[in-house]
Each structure stands twice: as C-alpha cells, then as structure tokens.
Amino acid sequence: MSEATIVVDGLRKRFGSTQALDGMTFTVQPGRITGFIGPNGAGKSTTMRVILGLDRPDSGAALVGGQPYRTLRRPLCHLGSLLDAAALQPSRTARNHLLWIAHSQGLGARRVDAVIEEAGLQGVARRAAGGFSLGMRQRLGIAMALLGDPPMLMLDEPFNGMDPEGIIWMRGFLRSLARQGRAVLVSSHLMSELQDAASQVVIVGRGRVLADTAVADLLRTSSSLEEAYLKLTRDAVEYRAANGTEAAR
Numbered sequence: 001m002s003e004a005t006i007v008v009d010g011l012r013k014r015f016g017s018t019q020a021l022d023g024m025t026f027t028v029q030p031g032r033i034t035g036f037i038g039p040n041g042a043g044k045s046t047t048m049r050v051i052l053g054l055d056r057p058d059s060g061a062a063l064v065g066g067q068p069y070r071t072l073r074r075p076l077c078h079l080g081s082l083l084d085a086a087a088l089q090p091s092r093t094a095r096n097h098l099l100w101i102a103h104s105q106g107l108g109a110r111r112v113d114a115v116i117e118e119a120g121l122q123g124v125a126r127r128a129a130g131g132f133s134l135g136m137r138q139r140l141g142i143a144m145a146l147l148g149d150p151p152m153l154m155l156d157e158p159f160n161g162m163d164p165e166g167i168i169w170m171r172g173f174l175r176s177l178a179r180q181g182r183a184v185l186v187s188s189h190l191m192s193e194l195q196d197a198a199s200q201v202v203i204v205g206r207g208r209v210l211a212d213t214a215v216a217d218l219l220r221t222s223s224s225l226e227e228a229y230l231k232l233t234r235d236a237v238e239y240r241a242a243n244g245t246e247a248a249r
C-alpha cells in the first residue's frame with residue numbers, strides 16, 4: 001500500500017432517518033487529482049469528516065497512508081485538508097493564523113511564508129482574515145492544508161466563492177500538486193469546475209459510489225462530462241427532491 005493513498009472502505013453512517021453513507025468505497029491514488037462529485041446531500045462532506053476522524057462511521061473504515069487519521073502523530077504532515085473555508089478567527093491576520101497552526105505542529109515561520117507565496121497571499125498576509133472574501137479564504141485554507149507539506153490533500157468545495165480567474169488559478173495549482181506526486185481529493189457538486197483538472201472522478205449519490213472512472217473513459221461514452229454526470233446522478237437528485245431534502249436547492 002502506498003504511503004500516499006487514501007482508502008475509503010465500505011463506510012456506512014446514519015443520522016436519524018437519513019442514511020448519509022451507504023457503503024461508500026473508493027481509493028485516492030498519488031500523482032493525480034481525483035474529483036469527488038455528487039449532488040447536494042450525496043455524502044461528500046460526511047465522507048471527508050469520517051476520513052479526518054471527525055465523524056465516526058457506523059461501519060467501514062477510512063485509512064490515510066495505511067493508518068486511521070486519528071492515530072497519526074503529526075497529521076498535517078500526512079494529510080492536508082480544507083473543509084470549511086469560512087471557519088476562521090476573524091481578527092487574526094492570515095499570517096498569524098498560519099503561524100498558530102504551524103507552531104502546533106512543530107513547524108516554523110519559514111514554512112508559513114512558503115505557503116503564503118504558494119497560495120498567492122503575499123499581498124494580504126498581514127490583513128485580518130475576517131475581511132477576506134470567500135475566494136481569499138479558500139486560498140488561506142489551501143495554505144493551511146499545505147503547511148505540513150503533506151503527500152495527501154483533501155479539499156471540500158475549494159472552488160466555492162472563487163471568481164473565474166481564481167477558478168483557473170485553482171485548477172492549475174491543483175494540477176501542480178498532483179504533478180509533485182501528491183494524492184489530491186477534491187469535492188464539488190459541479191462537474192465543470194473540475195474540467196481540465198481531475199483525471200479520475202468518483203461520482204456519488206445517496207451515500208454510495210455511482211461511478212469511479214478515468215475522465216478519459218467517461219468521455220468515450222458520453223459527449224461531455226456534464227452529460228455523463230447528469231445521467232448518473234439523476235436518480236439521486238430525484239430521490240432527494242422527493243424526500244424534501246436539500247438536494248433540491
């Protein structure tokens with residue numbers, strides 16, 4: 001098993017009457033971007049929370065480089081993650097925010113300045129994060145995820161709130177992370193955001209994998225990624241709409 005592989009194996013998780021995860025199973029390989037795509041409520045965030053040990057599955061397991069995330073001694077040096085870009089201490093500057101996390105992991109200021117540059121935050125690093133747009137918060141979240149120079153990255157909806165220029169930057173940036181050999185899992189509910197970035201897609205609906213395939217293979221059987229995605233997820237979207245849950249929003 002590669003050091004830099006995320007394995008999700010048969011996860012099941014129920015919240016009250018909602019079966020959020022229903023046998024979720026896939027592997028994220030190093031050196032490529034894996035798109036994690038599905039309609040609202042499909043179980044993407046729950047899967048990521050289980051990978052990080054923030055939610056406990058009813059059954060199944062998630063391993064990060066062969067180990068449960070909770071057992072890793074310096075977790076940020078294994079898996080960098082961005083789950084909620086809005087979750088920031090608003091009065092703290094971006095740089096101080098990064099310094100605070102870096103110190104908790106035994107990392108120094110030099111690493112902080114390196115990730116500020118990588119994420120394109122040089123011009124705003126000494127401004128309070130509370131005044132940041134969502135797009136800038138996403139960049140700060142990416143900088144945080146990179147602090148430990150981890151071989152694996154997991155980003156939940158990193159394109160949210162980004163303007164077209166930011167989206168193009170993000171795609172190129174994710175590609176460069178994969179070229180460096182990292183395993184990159186990126187969730188989105190829009191196939192188009194991952195166009196020209198992901199080489200593998202895990203399409204999910206109703207808590208389980210509907211397709212786990214190379215983008216090139218998907219394009220061989222459909223005229224566009226969007227068309228393939230809509231075909232695969234139609235049932236999941238209709239189910240959520242009929243049950244009055246948020247997929248209809």
Ligand SMILES: Nc1ncnc2c1ncn2[C@@H]1O[C@H](COP(=O)(O)OP(=O)(O)OP(=O)(O)O)[C@@H](O)[C@H]1O
Pocket residue numbers: 015016018019020038039040041042043044045046047189245246
């Ligand atoms: N803490 C919770 N309590 C109750 N229900 C929850 C909780 N977390 C998630 N759910 C439900 O589990 C299902 C899966 O949610 P999840 O957030 O994982 O989906 P998602 O694919 O990330 O969707 P979105 O794109 O809207 O974020 C949804 O029906 C959601 O309402």
